[in-house]
Amino acid sequence: MYGGDGITDDPDRTAFRRAEKKYKLYYDQNTKRRKQIRPVDLSEVVDFKSILETYNQTGETPNCVHVLKGEFDCPVIHVDNRPGFYFIPGALSVEQQCRWIKESLVSFPQPPNRTNHNAHYGPVQDLFTAAGEGKILVQKEDSLKESEPLSNANEPRWKFCDKTVNVSLKGYGGNSILASVLLRKLRWSTLGLQFDWSKRNYDVSLPHNKIPDALCQLAKKLALPALPAGDEFKPEAAIVNYFASGDTLGGHLDDMELDWTKPIVSMSLGCKGIFLLGGNSRDDEPLAMFLRSGDVVLMAGKARECFHGVPRIFTDMEHSEISLLEKHLSTATDQCFLDYIRTSRININIRQVF
Ligand SMILES: O=C(O)CCC(=O)C(=O)O
Structure with missing residues (x-):
C-alpha cells in the first residue's frame, strides 16, 4: 500500500482514485505568492460523531445508519450495505488516546519492531x-x-x-x-509478527516481541461488536501508521491475514482525517467519513474485501479537532508529544494473522 499501488496511468480512472484526488491536500498560491490550502467540498463526508449526537438528542438517524447498543460500552454505528464495517465514535477516552500516542512514539518504533527507516x-x-x-x-x-x-x-x-x-x-x-x-519521516512501525512490505506478507522468522498486553486486551474488547458471540479475537500483529500534513494512505486491501472473519481493529489518534471505504473494486464509489482522535473502526467479513484508504489529514487548528488532547498534554514533560501530535495523525491497526 505504500509506494503506489501499481496504477500509474490515468489518475482519474476509478471512482476510488477520483475520491482520493478530491480530498487530497493541494496548495494554491495567492496573489501575494503565499501558499494557501485549496478549499475542499466536505459536504459529502459522513460525520458519525454528529450523527450520534443527533441520535442521542432525538433518537433519529439517517435511514441507512443504525446505532447498535449491546454489551459494548459505547454506541456502535453500522451502515446498511456495508456488512462487517463498524464505526465506534469516541471509543477511546482522552487518557487512553494520550497513552497510545506516547507508546506509538516512544516504544512502538523500538527494535526489534521494524519501521520504514x-x-x-x-x-x-x-x-x-x-x-x-x-x-x-x-x-x-x-x-x-x-x-x-x-x-x-x-x-x-x-x-x-x-x-x-x-x-x-x-x-x-x-x-x-x-x-x-x-x-x-517515520511512516510506519510494526508490532508483534512483523510484516514484510516488500513481499507483502508476515515474515514469522523475523525477531519480534508480542503485542503489549494492555494493547492486546484493549483490542480484544474493541473487537467484540464485530465478532459472533463466543468467538475470540487474538491480536498477533499491528501496524502503526504515522501521518504528517499532506501524507496519504492509498487505497488498498488488507488481505494478508488468514481468517477474514476476524476484524481489523483500527484506532485513530491525533489530527482528524478522512477515511474512504470503497467496495470490492476500485470502480465502486467509496463512502468518505471523518476519523477523529479516539474513533475506532472495525472491518470484518465482507468489509475485509473492501478497498480503503486515507486521502487527507487536517493539521490546521480549525479542523484538526485535538483540543482535548491539548488540554491533557499540557505539562512541560508532555510538550514534546503535543508538538508532534498537533500536526500529525497516528493510526494503530491490530490484526489476527492466523
Ligand atoms: O489510517 C487509517 O485509519 C487506516 C489504516 C489502514 O488502512 C491500514 O493500515 O491498512
Whole structure:
C-alpha cells in the first residue's frame, strides 16, 4: 500500500482514485505568492460523531445508519450495505488516546519492531528521545566498508550523536541526518509478527516481541461488536501508521491475514482525517467519513474485501479537532508529544494473522 499501488496511468480512472484526488491536500498560491490550502467540498463526508449526537438528542438517524447498543460500552454505528464495517465514535477516552500516542512514539518504533527507516538505516533506537535532544544520526564508518560488513544485519549501522560532533572525524562515514527530520519521516512501525512490505506478507522468522498486553486486551474488547458471540479475537500483529500534513494512505486491501472473519481493529489518534471505504473494486464509489482522535473502526467479513484508504489529514487548528488532547498534554514533560501530535495523525491497526 505504500509506494503506489501499481496504477500509474490515468489518475482519474476509478471512482476510488477520483475520491482520493478530491480530498487530497493541494496548495494554491495567492496573489501575494503565499501558499494557501485549496478549499475542499466536505459536504459529502459522513460525520458519525454528529450523527450520534443527533441520535442521542432525538433518537433519529439517517435511514441507512443504525446505532447498535449491546454489551459494548459505547454506541456502535453500522451502515446498511456495508456488512462487517463498524464505526465506534469516541471509543477511546482522552487518557487512553494520550497513552497510545506516547507508546506509538516512544516504544512502538523500538527494535526489534521494524519501521520504514530499517531499510536504509538498520534498527534505530530511541528516535523520539534523540529528536527531542536535537541529536543527529551518523553513519558508522565500518558499515561503509564492504570488506568488513557488519556481521549481524540487526547491528546498528548508524548511531545518534550530539549535533556538535564533527562527522568528518575518523570513525564516522560522513553521512548524517537530524533525528527530528527522521521522526517527521517515520511512516510506519510494526508490532508483534512483523510484516514484510516488500513481499507483502508476515515474515514469522523475523525477531519480534508480542503485542503489549494492555494493547492486546484493549483490542480484544474493541473487537467484540464485530465478532459472533463466543468467538475470540487474538491480536498477533499491528501496524502503526504515522501521518504528517499532506501524507496519504492509498487505497488498498488488507488481505494478508488468514481468517477474514476476524476484524481489523483500527484506532485513530491525533489530527482528524478522512477515511474512504470503497467496495470490492476500485470502480465502486467509496463512502468518505471523518476519523477523529479516539474513533475506532472495525472491518470484518465482507468489509475485509473492501478497498480503503486515507486521502487527507487536517493539521490546521480549525479542523484538526485535538483540543482535548491539548488540554491533557499540557505539562512541560508532555510538550514534546503535543508538538508532534498537533500536526500529525497516528493510526494503530491490530490484526489476527492466523
Ligand atoms: O489510517 C487509517 O485509519 C487506516 C489504516 C489502514 O488502512 C491500514 O493500515 O491498512
